Amino acid sequence: MQSFAEIVQTRRSMRKYTDEQLTPEQVETLLRSALMSPSSKGKHAWHFIVVDDKAMLTALSGCKAVGSDFVKDAALAIVVVGDPQESDVWIEDACVAATVLLYQAEDLGLGACWVQLRNRTAVDGESTQDIVRKLLNIPDDLQPAVMVALGHKGMERKPFNPDRLLWEKVHIGGFENSRI
Secondary structure: OOOHHHHHHHOEOOOOOOOOOOOOOHHHHHHHHHHOOOOOOHHEEEEEEEOOOOOHHHOOOOOOOOOOOOHHOEEEEEEEEOOOOOOHHHHHHHHHHHHHHHHHHHOEEEEEEEOOOOOEOOOOEEEHHHHHHHHHHHOHHHHHHEEEEEEOOOOOOOOHHHOOHHHHOOOOOOOOEOOO
């Protein structure tokens, strides 16, 4: 069993997947973890839409001009939708939940990749959020924030190289006074 530090080092964005489907137990574990993710004031200002239909995954893969085409090859995608009426920090809550999904996928030996939906557009200039909203019948008062593509890893990626850590970005006691 890997430690969390090992999971953080080995988790890499996976944009290639095998044809193997996820088990119901794997999907449940992913969703349990997302549902337990931290949220501001315990508001849980998110919803999760699980998509495993290949036609819908293909449609979702075209929601952005770049950076979403691999979704069509995933076993499934989970769209994290925020609720601005529930919390003023719905964006942060949705992003934390998506991050939990990424690390839970790695713990299960699965591959995953984040797809930014907010403030992005398709090739024709249409809002990515609007495209996803229409495809998945998301109510207008909710905001698609992130989509996480998931599947069995279709390629090998080297773990993150700790020699590339940007220690110069760490400041102790204040921004200008101290750096590690």
